[in-house]
Amino acid sequence: MTRLALLVPGGRGQLGSDLAALADRVGLLHAPGSAELDVTDVGAVDDAVSSFALAARDAGLKPVLVNASAHTAVDAAEGEPERAYAINATGAGQLAKAAVANGVPMLHVSTDYVFPGDGTRPYEPGDPTGPKSVYGKSKLAGEQEVLGAGEQTWVIRTAWVYGATGGNFVKTMARLEGQRETLSVVDDQRGSPTWSADLAAGLLELASAVVGDNAPSQRVLHGTNAGKPLCWESVTVF
Numbered sequence: 001m002t003r004l005a006l007l008v009p010g011g012r013g014q015l016g017s018d019l020a021a022l023a024d025r026v027g028l029l030h031a032p033g034s035a036e037l038d039v040t041d042v043g044a045v046d047d048a049v050s051s052f053a054l055a056a057r058d059a060g061l062k063p064v065l066v067n068a069s070a071h072t073a074v075d076a077a078e079g080e081p082e083r084a085y086a087i088n089a090t091g092a093g094q095l096a097k098a099a100v101a102n103g104v105p106m107l108h109v110s111t112d113y114v115f116p117g118d119g120t121r122p123y124e125p126g127d128p129t130g131p132k133s134v135y136g137k138s139k140l141a142g143e144q145e146v147l148g149a150g151e152q153t154w155v156i157r158t159a160w161v162y163g164a165t166g167g168n169f170v171k172t173m174a175r176l177e178g179q180r181e182t183l184s185v186v187d188d189q190r191g192s193p194t195w196s197a198d199l200a201a202g203l204l205e206l207a208s209a210v211v212g213d214n215a216p217s218q219r220v221l222h223g224t225n226a227g228k229p230l231c232w233e234s235v236t237v238f
């Protein structure tokens with residue numbers, strides 16, 4: 001595997017923590033949380049990306065930025081759209097601009113929420129988008145910012161992420177199981193729960209590919225567990 005350096009904004013989240021845990025598989029890994037790198041701070045983003053690129057190249061490593069930062073509180077985003085857009089759209093776009101300016105390929109993680117969710121089969125990358133929530137709209141705007149920043153940027157849509165760090169549906173169910181006799185849960189949604197450590201490992205493979213000879217020509221990819229360790233074919237959510 002090519003010797004990589006990874007910069008992972010959002011490094012304290014579910015996915016970010018699992019990416020940070022891959023440090024021994026790369027030459028350099030910097031996974032700042034929001035207190036260390038706030039993606040809404042343009043100057044801080046520019047400084048962080050340029051100093052990371054310099055440190056990587058000084059060490060003879062190929063730098064890649066993997067954006068794991070996001071405003072992921074779907075319900076809260078409805079009441080604070082400015083903040084959701086600042087992080088998910090403008091912040092992602094600023095990271096992409098800085099990455100492109102420094103010749104650093106970028107992998108940007110996005111979501112099934114860019115789709116309307118009323119399909120009858122798993123979504124494919126080229127399917128029409130149509131987000132219904134502020135979260136989904138802000139993430140779609142982020143995709144457009146990232147893809148528009150340059151050609152060495154990729155969007156990876158995933159779904160129903162659960163990991164060892166942070167809160168998620170699986171942990172909530174496990175906790176409530178010990179507290180309640182019965183549970184009410186929506187039964188009109190289908191999706192592919194995706195273990196964030198698998199997603200992190202897949203993103204590492206993709207990072208190797210984009211700095212080598214195997215960069216995918218398609219710049220929007222779907223990756224979920226979908227019954228196998230990681231599937232890059234479709235987001236199994238409809």
Ligand SMILES: NC(=O)c1ccc[n+]([C@@H]2O[C@H](COP(=O)([O-])OP(=O)(O)OC[C@H]3O[C@@H](n4cnc5c(N)ncnc54)[C@H](OP(=O)(O)O)[C@@H]3O)[C@@H](O)[C@H]2O)c1
Nearest residue numbers: 010012013014015033034038039069070072111158160161
């Ligand atoms: N969770 C899901 O079910 C799911 C499904 C599909 C797609 N995704 C996407 O997958 C990616 C990772 O999600 P996740 O589940 O790992 O989310 P998460 O656990 O909520 O982590 C997101 C991280 O973003 C960071 N962040 C928030 N505001 C920031 C800011 N202004 N500057 C820098 N960092 C900031 C937070 O950092 P601090 O903790 O340090 O404040 C948080 O740790 C996101 O792009 C998300 O949209 C998630």
